[in-house]
Amino acid sequence: MTIDSYANRFVCDLQAYEPGKPIDETARELGLDPSQIVKVASNENPLGPSPMAKAAMRAALEEAHIYPDGGGYRLRTAIADSLGLGFENVVLGNGSNEIIELLCHTFLNRETELIAAEHAFVVYKLMATLFGAKYVEVPDPDFIHDLPAMADAITENTRLVFIANPNNPTGTMVDQQVIDRFMDRLPEHVIAVFDEAYIEFPGNPPDTLRYVREGRNVCVLRTFSKIHGLAGLRVGYGLAPAPLAALLQKARQPFNVNAIAQAGALAALTDKQHIANTRQVNREGMAFYEQAFRERALQFVPSQANFLLVKPGGGDRVFRDMLQQGVIVRAMSSYKLPDWIRISIGTDAHNQRCLEVLDAVLAKAKE
Numbered sequence: 001m002t003i004d005s006y007a008n009r010f011v012c013d014l015q016a017y018e019p020g021k022p023i024d025e026t027a028r029e030l031g032l033d034p035s036q037i038v039k040v041a042s043n044e045n046p047l048g049p050s051p052m053a054k055a056a057m058r059a060a061l062e063e064a065h066i067y068p069d070g071g072g073y074r075l076r077t078a079i080a081d082s083l084g085l086g087f088e089n090v091v092l093g094n095g096s097n098e099i100i101e102l103l104c105h106t107f108l109n110r111e112t113e114l115i116a117a118e119h120a121f122v123v124y125k126l127m128a129t130l131f132g133a134k135y136v137e138v139p140d141p142d143f144i145h146d147l148p149a150m151a152d153a154i155t156e157n158t159r160l161v162f163i164a165n166p167n168n169p170t171g172t173m174v175d176q177q178v179i180d181r182f183m184d185r186l187p188e189h190v191i192a193v194f195d196e197a198y199i200e201f202p203g204n205p206p207d208t209l210r211y212v213r214e215g216r217n218v219c220v221l222r223t224f225s226k227i228h229g230l231a232g233l234r235v236g237y238g239l240a241p242a243p244l245a246a247l248l249q250k251a252r253q254p255f256n257v258n259a260i261a262q263a264g265a266l267a268a269l270t271d272k273q274h275i276a277n278t279r280q281v282n283r284e285g286m287a288f289y290e291q292a293f294r295e296r297a298l299q300f301v302p303s304q305a306n307f308l309l310v311k312p313g314g315g316d317r318v319f320r321d322m323l324q325q326g327v328i329v330r331a332m333s334s335y336k337l338p339d340w341i342r343i344s345i346g347t348d349a350h351n352q353r354c355l356e357v358l359d360a361v362l363a364k365a366k367e
Contacts, residue, residue: 006018032217032326038353040344041330042303043168043198043307045156045229049264049273053230057125059252060260065347068259068365075262078269079237088242089212090360092257096197096221100127100162103193103219103238104170105251106302107159109134116151116162117145119335121195124162133159143170143301143309148181157226166202167336169342172305176206183211183218190257191244194220197236200227201282205304209346215241219248224261226306227278228268233261282306292355296362307344312362327354329359 023037049057076090093099100123108114108131116124117140128135134157138150145163153163163182166173179194187193194208199222211218223236235257238248268274289308293300300310311319315338319331330342343354 001079002182003078005007006020008299026323026328028188028328035084035327037328038346038350039328040346040350040354041306041342041344042231043226043233043344045226045248045278045306046285046350047229047278048272048346049229050268050271052274053228053268055265057260059326060243060263063259065166065356067087067274067324068255068262069258070255072257072262075257075269076237078266079239082269083209083239085209085212085239086242087247089239090247091144091238091240091250091252092201092262093236093238094256095225095234095337096195096223097123097254098221098235098252099238099248100193100195101123102248102251103160103191104128104133106247107191111157113155113157113255114160114162115150115158117164117167119143119167119337120145120162120164121168122334125302140167140170142172143167144172145174145219147174147178151185155183156189158187160191160193160194164197165206165208166304167331168197168305169337170301170309171198171307171308172301173202173205173304179206179208183216186217188217190217192216192218194218196225201279201306202304204236209239212239212241217241217244219244224265224268228271229278230264231282231338232262233258233264235261235265238244258315281347282345284348287304287331288348288351289343289355296359307342309337309340311340313357313366318366320359322357322362323356325357325360327356327357329358 023034023039024039032252072092077087079090080087104127110132113134114128115136118137119140125135136153137235138153140146150161199205219265220239225231298310300308315331316333316342319329323331332340333343
């Protein structure tokens with residue numbers, strides 16, 4: 001007998017989440033200096049953390065021997081004040097991924113269902129599987145969430161409907177009117193989960209917080225990993241009506257967000273200049289890639305986030321060949337898109353290098 005024979009079968013059969021390939025691992029494998037590697041695979045902020053956040057984290061290190069504020073009072077209050085919500089509406093997580101897990105802890109079991117779009121964040125399926133729930137995947141024509149079809153898929157066993165907006169990995173966004181019509185159809189036994197990790201990048205995003213203020217069955221997920229450049233800290237949050245937020249608080253681990261992360265996030269929230277700089281770099285990088293892809297007749301999905309989905313053909317091969325030249329992109333075969341890759345927006349230098357290597361790889365493939 002092996003250890004697998006004693007484990008839950010659904011865990012053994014699960015396909016583990018594969019993050020973007022780390023810079024250090026790539027450098028070791030290729031014998032390169034890590035500074036030579038360009039990573040545009042994980043939708044990270046190319047500017048890094050804000051100077052204010054770094055200063056706050058350094059100061060917080062002086063008290064690293066003390067447990068963090070388990071209730072996250074200062075950070076939760078600042079988030080609530082910035083969004084016109086109450087302290088009781090905010091739940092902190094070890095990344096917004098933990099809020100996903102808390103929702104599944106609270107609402108999923110073997111008799112329930114989770115609904116998501118076909119090309120949505122793979123963690124939704126992973127979580128549904130871990131909690132023994134049925135995962136219902138709804139096609140998304142043109143890579144955009146089909147909310148009427150998702151509403152049609154709801155049954156008496158449905159508990160969670162995940163709507164990533166803008167969506168990862170497609171970068172597409174559903175507009176306000178479509179969301180409003182979906183919410184009008186939402187039964188009282190279902191929670192609509194709006195995953196808004198990239199909500200700060202679009203110019204005119206829909207307002208889902210109105211549903212929190214109205215006390216509807218919603219949970220809005222946000223993160224400090226993207227626009228704020230704090231991916232390494234793992235700090236995110238959920239926004240929900242007080243009764244729902246209280247349930248999620250019961251499900252979370254004590255001290256789930258460490259003191260350094262809380263300090264950095266609190267400072268990052270107030271650094272408006274860093275946020276503006278990040279948006280500007282993203283706009284310029286997006287325009288650079290869109291023009292380049294059009295000139296090369298490469299199909300891509302117009303994006304509202306900080307990455308682009310592009311179709312060079314043979315995504316796994318392109319990923320491997322680019323990796324050999326020190327550029328890390330993201331292959332999309334795990335999203336059932338074997339001919340596509342995802343490229344995160346980087347600095348000007350990163351974008352130029354990525355395009356040069358992509359051109360070289362595609363030219364070699366034609367030889």
